[in-house]
Amino acid sequence: MRFHRRLAGALALGLVALTGCAKGGAAGSPPGTVTYWLWDSNQLPAYQACARDFEKRNPGLHVEITQLGWDDYWTKLTASFIAGTQPDVFTDHVEKFGQFADLKVLEPLDELPLTKGISDSSYQPGLGSHWIGQDGHRYGSPKDWDTVALFYNKKMTDAAGISAQEMDNLAWNPQDGGTFEKAIAHLTVDDKGRRGDQPGFDKNHVKVYGLASGGAGDADGQTQWSAFTGSADWTYTDRKLWGTRYNYDSKTFQSAISWYFGLAKKGYLAPFTDYNSQSSQANVQVAAGKAATAFDGAWMISTYHSFNSMDIGTALTPVGPTGKRATMMNGLADSITKHAHNLVGAEKWVDYLASDACQETVGSYAVVFPATPAGTRAAVAAYRKKGIDVTAFTEPVADKKDFTTFTYPITNYAADVYALMHPAMQNIYANSASVSGLDRTNSQINLLLSH
Numbered sequence: 301m302r303f304h305r306r307l308a309g310a311l312a313l314g315l316v317a318l319t320g321c322a323k324g325g326a327a328g329s330p331p332g333t334v335t336y337w338l339w340d341s342n343q344l345p346a347y348q349a350c351a352r353d354f355e356k357r358n359p360g361l362h363v364e365i366t367q368l369g370w371d372d373y374w375t376k377l378t379a380s381f382i383a384g385t386q387p388d389v390f391t392d393h394v395e396k397f398g399q400f401a402d403l404k405v406l407e408p409l410d411e412l413p414l415t416k417g418i419s420d421s422s423y424q425p426g427l428g429s430h431w432i433g434q435d436g437h438r439y440g441s442p443k444d445w446d447t448v449a450l451f452y453n454k455k456m457t458d459a460a461g462i463s464a465q466e467m468d469n470l471a472w473n474p475q476d477g478g479t480f481e482k483a484i485a486h487l488t489v490d491d492k493g494r495r496g497d498q499p500g501f502d503k504n505h506v507k508v509y510g511l512a513s514g515g516a517g518d519a520d521g522q523t524q525w526s527a528f529t530g531s532a533d534w535t536y537t538d539r540k541l542w543g544t545r546y547n548y549d550s551k552t553f554q555s556a557i558s559w560y561f562g563l564a565k566k567g568y569l570a571p572f573t574d575y576n577s578q579s580s581q582a583n584v585q586v587a588a589g590k591a592a593t594a595f596d597g598a599w600m601i602s603t604y605h606s607f608n609s610m611d612i613g614t615a616l617t618p619v620g621p622t623g624k625r626a627t628m629m630n631g632l633a634d635s636i637t638k639h640a641h642n643l644v645g646a647e648k649w650v651d652y653l654a655s656d657a658c659q660e661t662v663g664s665y666a667v668v669f670p671a672t673p674a675g676t677r678a679a680v681a682a683y684r685k686k687g688i689d690v691t692a693f694t695e696p697v698a699d700k701k702d703f704t705t706f707t708y709p710i711t712n713y714a715a716d717v718y719a720l721m722h723p724a725m726q727n728i729y730a731n732s733a734s735v736s737g738l739d740r741t742n743s744q745i746n747l748l749l750s751h
Contacts, residue, residue: 339373346667393632441654528559
């Protein structure tokens with residue numbers, strides 16, 4: 301899962317002071333052990349299968365996998381760097397990469413014999429370049445990717461008279477919301493059975509919201525507003541990678557945000573109070589019948605299709621004012637830690653993780669889309685075998701002419717950017733604060749980046 305939390309400031313400061321003192325990691329592990337951390341429990345079986353095959357190919361080496369929940373993962377990982385007990389290899393996330401690279405706790409893969417040959421051309425376009433630091437070194441081997449699409453309850457769209465073709469061809473604009481807002485309004489139903497676009501609709505007593513709440517989106521809005529800001533031709537920073545200035549003061553951004561959270565004021569988007577971290581995420585609202593649609597990532601495909609007695613469809617993100625659709629394309633990677641207690645074994649494990657042998661194994665579990673084309677094909681085939689159409693997630697990658705794909709903003713001070721944007725965006729969503737307040741927040745962020 302890719303929710304957006306940041307490392308605690310105190311731990312980050314501790315990293316700066318103490319990382320250089322760490323000597324090795326995973327104290328007490330048997331000789332020949334390679335320690336590997338990941339956070340997604342859904343992916344654990346696939347990587348356990350990869351580990352078994354790896355051990356057969358490399359007698360004398362054993363992969364010890366630790367799986368932790370998202371919040372615990374980053375807190376304990378940071379603490380392990382301070383204590384000198386860090387894993388040899390861990391699953392890295394682009395929103396964390398900038399901070400780890402800056403703290404110099406990652407091993408440059410291009411300086412190791414087995415991983416120095418990693419080539420961007422081996423992966424889906426754009427994934428490899430995400431892991432190049434400002435010093436020009438590579439610090440991550442791409443492992444998988446995801447995009448965002450619109451999940452919807454087919455029973456509810458059928459009852460509203462909205463076809464799958466119409467759901468797949470929605471368009472929006474910040475003035476009147478376009479056909480997207482019309483669809484979301486029509487899917488909204490109050491406790492008297494009146495739809496959001498019908499006379500007498502009571503926005504204060506809604507039974508089913510047209511769009512589930514995914515929270516405020518904080519600094520990146522991956523599964524909330526990023527598809528809208530992206531299709532309005534807005535970019536987070538002045539450069540694709542390692543930007544030096546954020547653009548939250550852009551009128552294009554602010555008009556899109558004002559319109560998006562304005563859907564909540566109209567009663568079409570579930571209110572901020574309906575989103576409560578793990579207990580009431582967008583998928584939970586759809587599963588409970590409290591929302592008809594939800595923007596979510598490809599890592600949630602199996603979750604939505606596991607809802608009992610519910611037929612779930614997926615639609616492409618709406619066409620924006622630019623005439624294009626947009627989606628964030630996120631990619632995870634495997635990174636080797638500095639002072640890894642088994643550097644040779646770690647290098648062999650990362651090299652194997654990047655191979656088609658492991659990537660196709662992971663793909664066969666139909667949980668994520670692996671980074672290599674062969675791994676992606678295996679995943680698509682596995683989803684098809686389950687009767688799940690994943691076109692809404694794969695088409696943005698295949699058809700760049702009609703889609704804009706973009707990544708998380710990769711910059712320095714990512715934790716500080718979050719700390720400033722988190723309350724600002726929540727204030728807009730929860731309290732209807734003016735988006736113009738983002739001008740001041742953006743100035744504070746850019747002041748940090750200028751140092």
